[in-house]
Structure formats: structure tokens, C-alpha cells
Amino acid sequence: METIETEKWIRPARYQEKLPDNVVRCHVCPHNCIVQEEKSGICQTRVNHQGELYTLAYGNPCSVHIDPIEKKPLFHFFPGMSIYSVATAGCNFRCLNCQNWQISQSAPQLLTHYDLMPAQLVQQALLHNTNSLAFTYTEPTVFYEYVYDTAKIAHENGLKTVFISNGFINEKPLLDLCPYLDAANIDLKCFDDAVYRRLDGGRLQPVLDTLKTLKGNGVWLEITNLLIPTYTDNEEMIQSMCDWLVGNGFEDTPLHFSRFFPTYKLSELSPTSETVLIRAKEIAMKSGLKYIYIGNIPGLHDENTRCPACKRMLVERSGFVVKRNLIRHGLCGFCREPVAGVWE
Ligand code: SF4
The missing domain is CATH 3.20.20.70 (Aldolase class I)
Incomplete structure (x- = not known):
């Protein structure tokens, strides 16, 4: 039978702090959960097993x-x-x-x-x-x-x-x-x-x-x-x-x-x-x-994305489809104003 250490989807969690009595604190997010033995944090992905915090979410996307x-x-x-x-x-x-x-x-x-x-x-x-x-x-x-x-x-x-x-x-x-x-x-x-x-x-x-x-x-x-x-x-x-x-x-x-x-x-x-x-x-x-x-x-x-200077339409969208993109090298295709973003 597989133990928690050998189970495929389980990995030691990063940013954990060992506390007395096999309690662990997780420092991944600002909840900073204090996790008792055999319990999990608020997110349900991190469990304390015998004083060590493990993530259960590794390689197993739903x-x-x-x-x-x-x-x-x-x-x-x-x-x-x-x-x-x-x-x-x-x-x-x-x-x-x-x-x-x-x-x-x-x-x-x-x-x-x-x-x-x-x-x-x-x-x-x-x-x-x-x-x-x-x-x-x-x-x-x-x-x-x-x-x-x-x-x-x-x-x-x-x-x-x-x-x-x-x-x-x-x-x-x-x-x-x-x-x-x-x-x-x-x-x-x-x-x-x-x-x-x-x-x-x-x-x-x-x-x-x-x-x-x-x-x-x-x-x-x-x-x-x-x-x-x-x-x-x-x-x-x-x-x-x-x-x-x-x-x-x-x-x-x-x-x-x-x-x-x-x-x-x-x-x-x-x-x-x-x-x-x-x-x-x-x-x-x-x-x-x-x-x-x-x-x-x-x-x-x-x-639609418009130029912040000349206000002309630069990226035309219909739902999630891009119909036209007139931004060239990060600049407005009409007035050459820089348009913030990562375009190419
Ligand atoms: S919610 Fe999860 S990630 Fe955030 S501190 Fe608690 S155990 Fe860590």
C-alpha cells in the first residue's frame, strides 16, 4: 500500500514552518494557516501528516x-x-x-x-x-x-x-x-x-x-x-x-x-x-x-482596445474573437502612440 510519501500526487509543501507538537504553519498565502496533525488548511490542498506539510495538488489537474x-x-x-x-x-x-x-x-x-x-x-x-x-x-x-x-x-x-x-x-x-x-x-x-x-x-x-x-x-x-x-x-x-x-x-x-x-x-x-x-x-x-x-x-x-491618444479602434473583438489588430510593434497604427502591453 502506498504511503503519503510515495503517493504520486503528493509532494512536500513549500513555505512551511514547523511548530511544537507536530503542528505546522503554511506561509503560502496570507491566511498563514496553522495546521494540526492530519488536518488540512483552508484551501484543502495542504495536509499536515506527522508534522510535515504536504500538498495534494501536484500533477493532478481536474x-x-x-x-x-x-x-x-x-x-x-x-x-x-x-x-x-x-x-x-x-x-x-x-x-x-x-x-x-x-x-x-x-x-x-x-x-x-x-x-x-x-x-x-x-x-x-x-x-x-x-x-x-x-x-x-x-x-x-x-x-x-x-x-x-x-x-x-x-x-x-x-x-x-x-x-x-x-x-x-x-x-x-x-x-x-x-x-x-x-x-x-x-x-x-x-x-x-x-x-x-x-x-x-x-x-x-x-x-x-x-x-x-x-x-x-x-x-x-x-x-x-x-x-x-x-x-x-x-x-x-x-x-x-x-x-x-x-x-x-x-x-x-x-x-x-x-x-x-x-x-x-x-x-x-x-x-x-x-x-x-x-x-x-x-x-x-x-x-x-x-x-x-x-x-x-x-x-x-x-x-475593443482604443488608442489612448487618438482614440481610434486598434483591436476589434467580438466575444473572445479578435477580428482586427492594428497595433504594430506596440504602437498605434494611426498616430504611433505607444499602447501598453505585450503584443508580439
Ligand atoms: S489556505 Fe492553503 S495556501 Fe493558504 S495558508 Fe492555508 S494551507 Fe497555506
Whole structure:
């Protein structure tokens, strides 16, 4: 019979601190869980076995798909590119509106999964003619070891790597990962710590720290903000968020306002109204953000990229399809203004 040390999907966890009486503290994310023997942390991916912390999420993704990169969403990073996308079970948040709760609120050993060790995962991405890999759908922070090893091998093989995350990760693991990351989209849930705790089981400040760390370490960054009626659609909150972004040098960082649809524990709420989304965009524009998008409303045409100077349309999108791209060498094809992003 296999023991926990020889089980294929189990690896010693990184960033663990041994405490007395076989108790272990995990330092991967700001929960910094203190994990008792034979118990797991909040994310359900890390267990304490005989005083040693192990990750159960290694080489066993429960979701594997090829997506357009626009779906992440990343609009200023190789538009039109297909991206090999994976997730294991588990998450360090408890979002009331989680769209993927069947996998995020489960544990790796409870779900059927693929057998894709890091080198095989990279091989699969190459075989499917994608030039990038995304860690997405659930929260990649909680399958950190798998992300780290895969991202390293991906870079050795010329693949780009993308981190789609709630941003709730400690600085040290993030700094160690940054050299192997090319782009990230961080879900900035709202700009109110009390709402963060109530809606997501998280906190605001660590996410803001993550935005700074990613940007400061050369990872291309985009931000998503989902406007949930009565939780995150307050105009003052949106204004405070935009002020913070501009005040901290994120005016070139694309901001995706996203429409909420009733789901999971918030199935009684209405979808976000178009008026609220349009108002949010106005606030962001007046605050000085240069690239603002509205997602999940077909026909609004707010998913196109415009030149920040001459305002002409440079990347035309229909859903997740890029119909036209007039950016050349990172410059507007009309007026030659630089357009922030990684284009080619
Ligand atoms: S990664 Fe998991 S075990 Fe570690 S601190 Fe975060 S929630 Fe806790």
C-alpha cells in the first residue's frame, strides 16, 4: 500500500514552518494557516501528516482546456492567442458568487483528474500548438508547487505562462514565482476590506500588495473587477479603487469591469445592470485609467482596445474573437502612440 510519501500526487509543501507538537504553519498565502496533525488548511490542498506539510495538488489537474486568451481576460497580451489552461481542485477563498465552486470548494483527492506532471503538461501545450500556459479556473496559489515547477519547464521550452488569481498570496512565494511568470490577471474583488471578508473570506490589503509586486517585477498585469449588486457596485467604492490604482502607478494597467450573473450562493441577486457598468467605466476614465473594458455584455462594444491618444479602434473583438489588430510593434497604427502591453 502506498504511503503519503510515495503517493504520486503528493509532494512536500513549500513555505512551511514547523511548530511544537507536530503542528505546522503554511506561509503560502496570507491566511498563514496553522495546521494540526492530519488536518488540512483552508484551501484543502495542504495536509499536515506527522508534522510535515504536504500538498495534494501536484500533477493532478481536474480541469484542462484550450481557451482564447481573451477569456482570462487578458486583452493586452498576445491578442487572439490560444492558451492551454489548467486547474487543480482547491481555493483559499470562499466567494459567495463562485462560478467554479464544484472544483474550487473541493479537495484534489475527491475529484476525477488528469495525470499531467509538469513536463507532460508542457508537452501537451506544445503538442496542441499553443504558445502559452495558464494556471486558472480555481486559485493557482493553492497549487503553488505544481505552478512553480511547470512554469520553470514552460520557460525552458519557450512557452509563456499566465497566472489568473485572486492575488491572495504572500510576497515571498510570489517573488520566487515572478521570474517564471509572463502575465497575470488579478481579480480585485472590491475596495472594501469588510466586503472582502464577507463576500470572499479574504482581505483587501494583501491583494493590493500583490498588484504592486507583480507590476514591480515585470509581470504583465491586468485587473478584473466584478460588479455584484449590493456588494461591490457602490460608486464610492469604485471611485476609491480607481483613485488607488492611479495613485499607485496603474493608469496603464487594463481594468476589466465584469458583469455579475446570479450563481452559487448569490442566485437570488439580479445581474449587474448595464447602467452601473457604464457608470463604473466613466468613473475609471475620469480618474485617469487608460484602458477600461466592460465584459459579459455583448453588443456594448466595450471590449475593443482604443488608442489612448487618438482614440481610434486598434483591436476589434467580438466575444473572445479578435477580428482586427492594428497595433504594430506596440504602437498605434494611426498616430504611433505607444499602447501598453505585450503584443508580439
Ligand atoms: S495556501 Fe492553503 S494551507 Fe497555506 S495558508 Fe493558504 S489556505 Fe492555508
